[in-house]
Amino acid sequence: MQLTHKKNIAQALAIASCGLVNPVAEAATDDRFFSGWDIDAALMYYGEQDRVQAIEAIGDFQKQYDDESQLNLKVVFDSLTGASASGAVAQSQHQTFTRPSGDGQYIVGAGDTPLDDSFKDTRLQLSANWIEQLSLEWQSNIGVYGSREFDYTSLGVNGGIERSLNKDNTTLAISAAYTYDLLEPVGAKPVPLSAMAIRQDFISEQAFRQAFNLTRGDDSDDKQTLDLILGLTQIINANWLMQFNYGLSSVAGYLTDPYKILSVVDNSGTSQQYRYEHRPDSRLKHSLFALAKGVVAGDIVDISYRYNSDDWDINSHTFDGHYRHYFSDDFYGQLHLRYYLQSAAEFYQPFLLMGSILPEYASADYRIGEMTTYTFGIKFGHKLKGDHELSYRLEWYQQTPKNNGTALVGQLQQHELFPSLTAVIAQVSYSF
Amino acid sequence: MKLKICLGLLMLTLGGCSSLGVEPWQKQHFAREDMALNHEKLDLSLDDHIxxxxxxxxxxxxFAGGGCGCN
Known part of the structure; x- marks a missing residue:
């Protein structure tokens, strides 16, 4: 037994030293291990000024079987931390908020946009897809998906079929997906539009806790999403192709953000209380997407336009484009430009007025308010030996929320209620 | 009525498509890896999440997605 153990150690040391002194042998071992697999891996950093910071690692593994079948596995891990806008408005005096758990408070200084700084989460996502070439004209795919984070679990299945016609110049596709999401908010689901209990308004911890519990509902809730996409891809000429998609997405269930609130202000614009937001329990979304992609003097260009519309009255237009130039056979640079314009949801309002009748639905989440965003990015890539590729990109993302026509009262006119947000995205990718 | 208009437009589009396209030997650009619609799929996936x-x-x-309680 002892001899076997020593022999194993000796073998392990021999293999390890062989790898150190003979990189070729090591590469050969790696090639055997990943034989037949195409692997893409990336590490991304996303950082907002004074707000959310995120690191995301992603690995995509692809294997071809007999030219007819393909397996695709994907693993994503991300970790987020930082502060997120709560929905409350800035004030001339400091403001005190109860944390979602009810345990403790956070204080926001005069003139500052209220940010909930207790935001922290990690997420693991796994997915698998199988593509099967059924005949020269028909291809199908099926997939499963699952992700888990501290307060959120998501499970999904998807499938689709495509048909090539017109000498493979035209492809028609139909695909569908079903996703089940389970939400388990910290501190349970808030009672819709209930007023936040704040410790300083109560004479004892027990009285505060009783009032806080009255603002809490069930521990968890769910939502279900059904997606459908109809697609047409058409080769136009020897250099250009176009893609057109129509997408329908129906979501039903708990769509409220349990951590977002609205300020209730008096005629002087001073906050008197904070209420938890409430959104409708269904949403029907339509999207139209058109893409043109082509080769121009050896460079690759793509331009796309997307129109989204839904029954929350959020309409948006997205223009996106990439231009890739090859400086040499194995080195390229790429530009990315994106412009996004969005109208506000019908129940979006930056604050509630004291004394007014409470609406059925209300949210001050700026992400469903009116806004424009811009993205500017650059990317460089090196093609290496053995079909390996190393690339890195840097992007700058600017969000500019706008007032959707709400009259600002009193002190609110002196504060920035629709602050811009700037984020930087940095990413390194390696394919082999 | 709307359905009939949509079906009419679809037939018209597919009819139009049949006159577009190239012969197989003219497709060398579409065999390029960087011309695939899912080329840079990791970048697209990360961007979609953001x-x-x-x-x-x-x-x-x-797909419009779900699958994350993103803040």
């Missing part, structure tokens, strides 16, 4: 988290609309190119 925009899904920060904006009110999603989907279009791919």
């Amino acid at each position: 925009y899904f988290s920060k904006e009110g609309s999603s989907g279009g190119r791919a």
Whole structure:
């Protein structure tokens, strides 16, 4: 037994030293291990000024079987931390908020946009897809998906079929997906539009806790999403192709953000209380997407336009484009430009007025308010030996929320209620 | 009526498509890896996640999604 153990150690040391002194042998071992697999891996950093910071690692593994079948596995891990806008408005005096758990408070200084700084989460996502070439004209795919984070679990299945016609110049596709999401908010689901209990308004911890519990509902809730996409891809000429998609997405269930609130202000614009937001329990979304992609003097260009519309009255237009130039056979640079314009949801309002009748639905989440965003990015890539590729990109993302026509009262006119947000995205990718 | 108009437009589009396209030997550009529609799929996937988290609309190119309680 002892001899076997020593022999194993000796073998392990021999293999390890062989790898150190003979990189070729090591590469050969790696090639055997990943034989037949195409692997893409990336590490991304996303950082907002004074707000959310995120690191995301992603690995995509692809294997071809007999030219007819393909397996695709994907693993994503991300970790987020930082502060997120709560929905409350800035004030001339400091403001005190109860944390979602009810345990403790956070204080926001005069003139500052209220940010909930207790935001922290990690997420693991796994997915698998199988593509099967059924005949020269028909291809199908099926997939499963699952992700888990501290307060959120998501499970999904998807499938689709495509048909090539017109000498493979035209492809028609139909695909569908079903996703089940389970939400388990910290501190349970808030009672819709209930007023936040704040410790300083109560004479004892027990009285505060009783009032806080009255603002809490069930521990968890769910939502279900059904997606459908109809697609047409058409080769136009020897250099250009176009893609057109129509997408329908129906979501039903708990769509409220349990951590977002609205300020209730008096005629002087001073906050008197904070209420938890409430959104409708269904949403029907339509999207139209058109893409043109082509080769121009050896460079690759793509331009796309997307129109989204839904029954929350959020309409948006997205223009996106990439231009890739090859400086040499194995080195390229790429530009990315994106412009996004969005109208506000019908129940979006930056604050509630004291004394007014409470609406059925209300949210001050700026992400469903009116806004424009811009993205500017650059990317460089090196093609290496053995079909390996190393690339890195840097992007700058600017969000500019706008007032959707709400009259600002009193002190609110002196504060920035629709602050811009700037984020930087940095990413390194390696394919082999 | 709307359905008839949509079906009419679809037939017209497919009819139009049959006169577009190239012969197989003219497709060398479409064999390029960087001309595939899912080329840079990791970048697209990461971008979709960011925009899904920060904006009110999603989907279009791919499924509109769910699957994250993004703040």
